[in-house]
Amino acid sequence: MGRPLIHRSPMPGLGLSMGITLTMISLVVLLPIGALLLKGASYGPAGIWETVNRERVWAALFLSFRLSFLAATFNLVFGVMLAWVLVRYRFPGRRILDAAVDLPFALPTAVAGISLTALYAPNGVLGALASGIGWKIAYTQWGIFVALIFVGLPFVARTVQPVIEEIEREVEEASATLGASRLHTVRHVILPMLAPAALTGFALALARAVGEYGSVIFIAGNIPLKTEIAPLLIIIQLEEFNYDAAAAIGIAMLLISFAMLLAINLIQVWSRRRIGYV
Amino acid sequence: MSDASSPVPFHSATEEAPVARWLLIGLAFAGLSILVFAPLIAVFVEALADGVAASLKSLASPDAGHAIRLTLTIAAISVPLNAVFGIAAAWFITKFDFRGKAFLITLIDLPFSVSPVVAGLCIVLMFGANSLVGGWLVGHGYPIVFAMPGIILATMFVTFPFVARELIPVMIEQGRAEEEAALTLGASGWRTFWTVTLPNIRWALLYGVLLCNARAMGEFGAVSVVSGKIRGHTATMPTTIEMLYQEYLSVAAFSVAAVLALLALLTLLLKTALEIRHADQLAATHRH
Amino acid sequence: MHIEIDEISKQFGTTAALNPVSLSIPSGALVALLGPSGSGKTTLLRILGGLEFPTSGRVRFDGQDATGLTVQERRAGFVFQSYALFRHMTVFDNIAYGLNARPRASRPTKAEIVRRVTKLLELIQLPDIGPRYPSQLSGGQRQRVALARALAIEPRMLLLDEPFGALDAKVRKELRQGLRDIHDTTGLTTVFVTHDQEEAMQLADLVVVMSMGRIEQIGKPQDIQARPATPFVREFIAA
Numbered sequence: 072m073g074r075p076l077i078h079r080s081p082m083p084g085l086g087l088s089m090g091i092t093l094t095m096i097s098l099v100v101l102l103p104i105g106a107l108l109l110k111g112a113s114y115g116p117a118g119i120w121e122t123v124n125r126e127r128v129w130a131a132l133f134l135s136f137r138l139s140f141l142a143a144t145f146n147l148v149f150g151v152m153l154a155w156v157l158v159r160y161r162f163p164g165r166r167i168l169d170a171a172v173d174l175p176f177a178l179p180t181a182v183a184g185i186s187l188t189a190l191y192a193p194n195g196v197l198g199a200l201a202s203g204i205g206w207k208i209a210y211t212q213w214g215i216f217v218a219l220i221f222v223g224l225p226f227v228a229r230t231v232q233p234v235i236e237e238i239e240r241e242v243e244e245a246s247a248t249l250g251a252s253r254l255h256t257v258r259h260v261i262l263p264m265l266a267p268a269a270l271t272g273f274a275l276a277l278a279r280a281v282g283e284y285g286s287v288i289f290i291a292g293n294i295p296l297k298t299e300i301a302p303l304l305i306i307i308q309l310e311e312f313n314y315d316a317a318a319a320i321g322i323a324m325l326l327i328s329f330a331m332l333l334a335i336n337l338i339q340v341w342s343r344r345r346i347g348y349v
Numbered sequence: 350m351s352d353a354s355s356p357v358p359f360h361s362a363t364e365e366a367p368v369a370r371w372l373l374i375g376l377a378f379a380g381l382s383i384l385v386f387a388p389l390i391a392v393f394v395e396a397l398a399d400g401v402a403a404s405l406k407s408l409a410s411p412d413a414g415h416a417i418r419l420t421l422t423i424a425a426i427s428v429p430l431n432a433v434f435g436i437a438a439a440w441f442i443t444k445f446d447f448r449g450k451a452f453l454i455t456l457i458d459l460p461f462s463v464s465p466v467v468a469g470l471c472i473v474l475m476f477g478a479n480s481l482v483g484g485w486l487v488g489h490g491y492p493i494v495f496a497m498p499g500i501i502l503a504t505m506f507v508t509f510p511f512v513a514r515e516l517i518p519v520m521i522e523q524g525r526a527e528e529e530a531a532l533t534l535g536a537s538g539w540r541t542f543w544t545v546t547l548p549n550i551r552w553a554l555l556y557g558v559l560l561c562n563a564r565a566m567g568e569f570g571a572v573s574v575v576s577g578k579i580r581g582h583t584a585t586m587p588t589t590i591e592m593l594y595q596e597y598l599s600v601a602a603f604s605v606a607a608v609l610a611l612l613a614l615l616t617l618l619l620k621t622a623l624e625i626r627h628a629d630q631l632a633a634t635h636r637h
Numbered sequence: 638m639h640i641e642i643d644e645i646s647k648q649f650g651t652t653a654a655l656n657p658v659s660l661s662i663p664s665g666a667l668v669a670l671l672g673p674s675g676s677g678k679t680t681l682l683r684i685l686g687g688l689e690f691p692t693s694g695r696v697r698f699d700g701q702d703a704t705g706l707t708v709q710e711r712r713a714g715f716v717f718q719s720y721a722l723f724r725h726m727t728v729f730d731n732i733a734y735g736l737n738a739r740p741r742a743s744r745p746t747k748a749e750i751v752r753r754v755t756k757l758l759e760l761i762q763l764p765d766i767g768p769r770y771p772s773q774l775s776g777g778q779r780q781r782v783a784l785a786r787a788l789a790i791e792p793r794m795l796l797l798d799e800p801f802g803a804l805d806a807k808v809r810k811e812l813r814q815g816l817r818d819i820h821d822t823t824g825l826t827t828v829f830v831t832h833d834q835e836e837a838m839q840l841a842d843l844v845v846v847m848s849m850g851r852i853e854q855i856g857k858p859q860d861i862q863a864r865p866a867t868p869f870v871r872e873f874i875a876a
Contacts, residue, residue: 076447076448077445077446077447077448078445078446078447078649079690080444080445080446080689080690081532081687081688081689081690081707081708082444082445082525082528082529082532083532083537083538083539083541084440084444084538084542085441085445087437088437088438088440088441088444088445089441089445091433091434091437091438092434092437092438092441092442092453095430095434095437096434096438096453096456096457096509099434099502099505099506099509100456100459100460100506100509101456102475103468103471103472103474103475103476103502103506104459104463104471105475106471106474106475106480107467107470107471107474110474149380152373152376152377153377153380153381155373156373156374156377157377159364160370160373160374162374164378166621168377168378168381169621170617170618170620170621171381171385171386172381172385173617173620174385174389174613174617175385176560176563176564177560177563177567177613177614177616177617177620178388178389178567178609178610178613179566179567179568179569179586179587179606179609179613180567180569180570180587181567181569181587181588181590181591181606181609182392182567182587182590182606182609182610182613183388185590185594185602185603185606186388186389186391186392186395186603186606187388187391189391189395189599189603190387190388190391195391196387196391197383197387217384220384221384221385221388224384224385240363243363244363247363253364253365253366257365275461275462278461278462279461279462281464282462282463282464282465282466282467282570283464283570284464284465284466284569284570284573285465285569285570285573285587289591289594302464302465302466302467302570303466305466305467305470305574306466306573306574309470309473309574314473314474314477314479317470318470318474321466321467321470321471324464324467325463325467328462328463328464328467329462331462332455332458332459332462335462336455524719526717526719526721527721527722527723527724529688529708529715529717529721530715530717530721530722530723530786531723531734531738532687532688532708532709533686533687533688533708533709533711533713533714533715533787534734534735534738534786534787534789534790535709535712535735535738535739535790536709536734536735536738537709537738540738544723544734545723548723548725549724549725
């Protein structure tokens with residue numbers, strides 16, 4: 072006898088809550104994604120490959136992925152540090168700092184995009200400073216890198232913060248009584264405990280950055296082969312009513328999203344098995 | 350001889366040396382200043398570059414006014430719909446035992462890892478004039494893409510997980526006992542929901558709605574794709590910012606941006622207040 | 638009310654929480670379901686209260702088939718292990734909840750509700766705590782409020798899941814007597830679940846010893862102590 076699909080329960084509202092959930096998720100998420108996949112299926116793997124396998128598309132996909140990876144890596148280090156500072160230290164301005172970490176979540180991407188551009192353009196405050204030493208940020212890959220750091224900033228810090236709060240001081244004290252230096256304790260006791268959460272945050276930041284559009288297009292300059300990101304390529308194809316090409320690139324990006332979602336889930340399964348929490 | 354009154358230098362075993370501590374705090378301030386505070390200030394500085402009057406005047410233009418109204422309307426429709434979904438999904442997932450629950454949760458989270466542009470593309474392919482469904486709807490006078498319903502769908506797609514994600518952990522932690530108690534006391538399902546469940550999840554619900562609303566009003570990528578950005582018709586605040594910016598109307602663009610930035614600040618303020626006052630009833634501050 | 642459990646079984650997935658069990662509880666009895674965790678005693682209690690559906694078998698109240706009755710229709714006063722008090726309501730509102738939940742036609746007037754809640758607060762010997770919130774009460778007070786809330790609906794039976802589980806030894810002894818007194822004044826058929834054999838033996842008229850989803854023995858406390866029916870019972874009551 073197999074497990075029943077749904078356990079009978081005297082809790083009310085099964086039909087209603089299941090109905091709303093499945094109807095809305097189908098209408099809003101699954102059917103539209105299905106439409107994209109269907110378009111891809113009608114196009115065939117060969118057709119998709121033909122569209123994707125062009126220098127300009129490869130350049131855009133590679134650029135998006137490479138810079139997203141670099142930005143997420145930066146956020147991995149900075150986020151863990153930020154979480155540590157916010158949880159462990161008491162100093163004036165901590166609350167403001169804590170709230171500021173969430174600003175990239177709350178600030179619309181288009182707003183972030185134009186204001187980062189204004190700051191880092193050669194005539195902007197920070198851009199002028201940088202160009203003094205011959206460093207051009209806006210309208211180069213550096214600009215994209217800065218924008219992707221901005222949008223991914225909260226992920227690592229926010230996933231790691233609760234884990235640091237949960238670390239028992241006794242574990243650190245035990246390490247100290249065994250003769251370990253503080254640095255040794257941090258490296259061999261604390262960081263390994265934070266690793267799964269930090270990796271989850273990293274993957275979330277990466278997924279967000281790969282798909283990011285609004286905050287990047289203003290600062291990127293959008294020069295084909297150099298600073299043109301993959302989502303922009305979809306928009307360009309759509310504006311030319313080139314739906315097949317847009318769908319092909321869209322499917323490539325969707326597959327990257329699925330792969331990263333899978334990676335996030337695997338990290339969580341792995342960490343649960345290893346440490347007992349995420 | 351040592352002076353008995355001088356304090357013994359004691360270094361806590363679980364703290365970093367003061368130098369390291371202040372270095373880390375300094376780095377945190379410096380990093381957030383360059384990455385977060387500076388752009389935020391820049392929005393207001395650029396908006397007020399020609400004075401308050403110029404900024405207000407650009408906001409009073411018909412196009413800006415229409416964009417603000419449209420954005421508010423979109424949020425007023427999509428956020429409550431997503432709240433209803435979030436409550437229903439959280440109820441279904443936490444009050445019943447069924448196969449495939451983990452898969453369903455993954456599906457709900459899916460929109461967070463899909464690029465907004467791809468989300469918009471999906472909706473265009475599903476409901477665009479040259480798709481099967483969209484063609485039929487357009488033929489009957491109900492265009493979805495390049496019209497309000499498309500923008501609402503796109504907004505709902507990108508904000509889909511917010512409320513459910515916040516409610517599910519809270520409701521798992523609260524368990525089913527209070528609802529069961531209400532039922533044994535003779536309460537109907539609706540009564541149980543309104544008098545027992547809702548009061549227990551109200552702060553978490555508000556928290557989720559707040560985040561959902563911030564994202565709904567600010568969504569750019571997905572809306573760009575489906576709206577067609579027709580001025581005075583389907584241009585929302587974020588897409589209006591883009592158009593004004595590309596026409597080198599810097600003050601006008603940043604003035605609209607400043608309104609959205611103020612909204613973001615208000616969201617953060619309310620969010621922080623909720624986190625301080627109702628930490629025990631939120632998932633975000635109460636993990637594990 | 639006379640409760641009859643006829644060949645009730647319960648499967649959770651592939652594991653059997655209850656093998657078919659049968660049990661007859663005479664009207665007005667105070668019965669303990671005694672057993673270690675995982676013995677199926679809580680599942681059986683929840684089936685009686687309508688919080689769980691049996692996989693097979695029937696439940697009868699006074700000879701009438703009650704298996705299909707909803708939780709609300711059963712009118713079982715249920716006291717939860719964690720008490721499940723509504724944390725956002727005052728003690729008064731908690732106790733009045735079931736009366737307010739009645740359809741308008743059978744709902745008592747406001748004044749009548751106040752009268753009944755006041756009476757129940759006196760019954761549990763906590764006349765002054767009406768305006769307080771559950772978080773402001775001690776464990777023993779919460780337990781008594783949960784009991785009063787269950788009694789407010791004028792239940793046909795009283796079901797208690799580990800009613801003294803979360804309390805310290807001294808309070809536990811006091812409340813045991815309290816439950817006995819309330820049972821004796823109301824005359825309600827009462828079933829409580831416990832893993833504490835001393836508690837079961839002292840309090841109950843009839844003890845049902847359970848293990849691994851089966852009933853090992855049914856009997857008066859002194860009979861079970863004198864003549865354990867199985868090695869399990871012998872070992873369990875000796876512990």
